[in-house]
Amino acid sequence: MTVIGGGYVGLVSGCFYAKAGHDATIVEVDSRRRAQIADGELPFYEPGLRSILRNVLSSGKLSVSDDVCAAVRRTEITFLTVGTPSRRDGSINLAQVRKASREIGNGLRRPHGYHYVIVRSTVVPGTTLRVVKPILEKHSGGRVGRSFGLAMQPEFLREGSAWEDMESPDKIVIGAVDDRTRDFLVGFHKRLHKRHAPPIVTMNASTAEMVKYANNSFLACKISFINEIANICQLIASVDVMHVADAIGLDKRIGRSFLDAGLGFGGSCFPKDLRALMRESRRLGYSPSVLKATLEVNDRQPLIAVEMVRTSLRALKGKRIGVLGCSFKPGTDDMRGARSIILVNRLLKLGAHIVVYDPKAMENARKVFGTRVEYADSVEECLAGADAAITVTEWDEFKQLTPPDFGRMKRQLVVDGRRIYRPSEFLGKIEFKALGLGPLA
Numbered sequence: 115m116t117v118i119g120g121g122y123v124g125l126v127s128g129c130f131y132a133k134a135g136h137d138a139t140i141v142e143v144d145s146r147r148r149a150q151i152a153d154g155e156l157p158f159y160e161p162g163l164r165s166i167l168r169n170v171l172s173s174g175k176l177s178v179s180d181d182v183c184a185a186v187r188r189t190e191i192t193f194l195t196v197g198t199p200s201r202r203d204g205s206i207n208l209a210q211v212r213k214a215s216r217e218i219g220n221g222l223r224r225p226h227g228y229h230y231v232i233v234r235s236t237v238v239p240g241t242t243l244r245v246v247k248p249i250l251e252k253h254s255g256g257r258v259g260r261s262f263g264l265a266m267q268p269e270f271l272r273e274g275s276a277w278e279d280m281e282s283p284d285k286i287v288i289g290a291v292d293d294r295t296r297d298f299l300v301g302f303h304k305r306l307h308k309r310h311a312p313p314i315v316t317m318n319a320s321t322a323e324m325v326k327y328a329n330n331s332f333l334a335c336k337i338s339f340i341n342e343i344a345n346i347c348q349l350i351a352s353v354d355v356m357h358v359a360d361a362i363g364l365d366k367r368i369g370r371s372f373l374d375a376g377l378g379f380g381g382s383c384f385p386k387d388l389r390a391l392m393r394e395s396r397r398l399g400y401s402p403s404v405l406k407a408t409l410e411v412n413d414r415q416p417l418i419a420v421e422m423v424r425t426s427l428r429a430l431k432g433k434r435i436g437v438l439g440c441s442f443k444p445g446t447d448d449m450r451g452a453r454s455i456i457l458v459n460r461l462l463k464l465g466a467h468i469v470v471y472d473p474k475a476m477e478n479a480r481k482v483f484g485t486r487v488e489y490a491d492s493v494e495e496c497l498a499g500a501d502a503a504i505t506v507t508e509w510d511e512f513k514q515l516t517p518p519d520f521g522r523m524k525r526q527l528v529v530d531g532r533r534i535y536r537p538s539e540f541l542g543k544i545e546f547k548a549l550g551l552g553p554l555a
C-alpha cells in the first residue's frame with residue numbers, strides 16, 4: 115500500500131499497516147522529513163512511535179519514497195493523508211490534496227488491477243466527490259467504479275496517543291463512492307483488527323466527511339461549555355468547577371471526558387476544523403451560532419489567565435512570568451494552535467518578561483517565540499525569581515509540583531491554567547489562583 119504524506123496521520127498509519135504485515139510505502143514530498151523517517155527518526159515527538167518505526171524499517175515492511183506515481187503503480191491501495199491547513203478566511207487549503215490527487219491519477223494510468231484510493235485527510239463535505247474524483251478521473255483516464263475505487267475514511271487519532279488510537283479506534287467510518295471499495299475496506303479493517311475490530315459504519319463519502327467535523331466540533335463544544343461554566347464559577351465564592359465537572363460527568367448522558375476546564379483547546383485539528391465547518395456552513399447560507407460561541411469562549415480563556423495575574427501584580431511591565439508548558443497538550447511537541455502562543459503574546463504586549471519551559475516542545479517554542487522570550491532548561495530555572503507562574507500544559511512533570519517547589523519565586527503567585535493542582539494543598543501556603551475556582555468565602 116501507498117501512504118501519501120509522512121505527517122502524523124501518514125507516518126502512524128504507514129507504521130501500523132507495516133507492523134500488521136503489509137508492504138507499505140510512505141511517499142513524502144519534504145526531503146528533510148523523508149530522510150528523517152528513512153533514518154528511523156521521527157519528525158515530531160510521539161510516545162512509543164520511534165521504536166516501532168525502526169522495527170518496521172529494519173523488517174523491510176516500510177519504505178520511504180518521493181515518487182507518488184511509482185508507488186501507486188506497484189501497490190493496490192493508496193491512502194491520502196496530506197495536510198489540509200486553514201486559509202486566512204477559515205476555509206481549508208486543498209492545494210496538497212489537489213496535487214497529490216493529480217499524482218495518484220497519473221499513477222493510475224497504467225494500473226495492474228483495481229486500485230483503491232482512500233482519502234484520510236480532513237476535508238469539508240463534498241470534497242472527495244467534487245474535487246478528488248474529477249482530478250483522479252481526468253489524470254488517470256479511468257472511471258471510479260470501473261478502473262479504480264474511491265472512498266473517504268476520516269481519521270480520529272489524537273496526537274500524544276496516536277498509536278493507541280490507531281490500534282484501538284472507537285469506530286471506523288467508511289464513506290465509499292463505489293460499492294466494491296466499501297466491501298473491500300470493510301473486509302480490510304475486519305482482517306486488520308481481527309477480534310478487536312471496532313464498529314464499522316458505512317455511508318456515502320460526503321456524510322463521512324461531515325462525521326469528522328461533527329465529531330471534533332462536539333468535543334470542542336464540550337470544552338468550551340465547561341469553560342463557560344468555569345468562568346461563572348470563578349465569580350462565585352467557594353464554587354469550584356472541578357466538582358461541578360466531576361458531578362455532571364457522572365450523568366451517563368454527559369460523561370466526564372472533555373470536561374476539563376482551563377485555557378481551552380489548541381492543536382492542528384479542533385480550531386482548524388471548527389473554522390472550516392463554520393466557513394462552509396456560511397457559504398451554504400447558514401450562520402452557525404454554537405460553533406461561533408465555541409471558538410469565542412476558547413479564544414478568551416488564555417486572556418482570563420492573564421487578567422488573573424494582572425489583578426494580583428497590577429502593572430505587568432518588567433514583571434518576570436514563568437510559563438510552564440508550550441505544546442498544545444501533553445505527549446506532543448506540537449505547538450500548532452497552542453494556547454501558550456495567545457497567552458505569551460498577550461503578556462509580552464503588557465510588557466512582561468517571559469520565561470518558558472516545556473519538557474518536549476522547546477525546539478518548536480524557539481521557532482514560535484524567537485528572541486522575544488527567555489528559555490529555561492528546567493522547571494526550577496523557569497520559576498527562579500519569577501513574580502508569577504502559569505501552568506499552560508498539563509505535563510506530568512508539572513502535576514507533581516507541590517507548594518515548596520514554587521519557593522524560589524520572587525512572589526509565589528501561581529495561576530493554575532489547567533487545574534492540575536488540588537486547591538486545598540496550595541491555598542494558604544502560596545498565593546494560588548485557578549481557572550474556574552471562586553474566591554474563598
Ligand code: NAD
Binds near residue numbers: 144147236
Ligand atoms: P501534516 O501536515 O503533519 O503532514 C502532511 C504531510 O504530507 C507533510 O509532511 C507534507 O510534506 C506531506 N505532503 C503534502 N503533499 C504531498 C504530496 N503531494 N506528496 C507527498 N507528501 C506530501 O498533517 P497531519 O497532521 O498528518 O494531518 C493530515 C490530515 O489528517 C489533515 O487533513 C488533518 O486535518 C487530518 N488529521 C490530523 C490529525 C492529527 O492529529 N494530526 C488527526 C486526524 C486527522
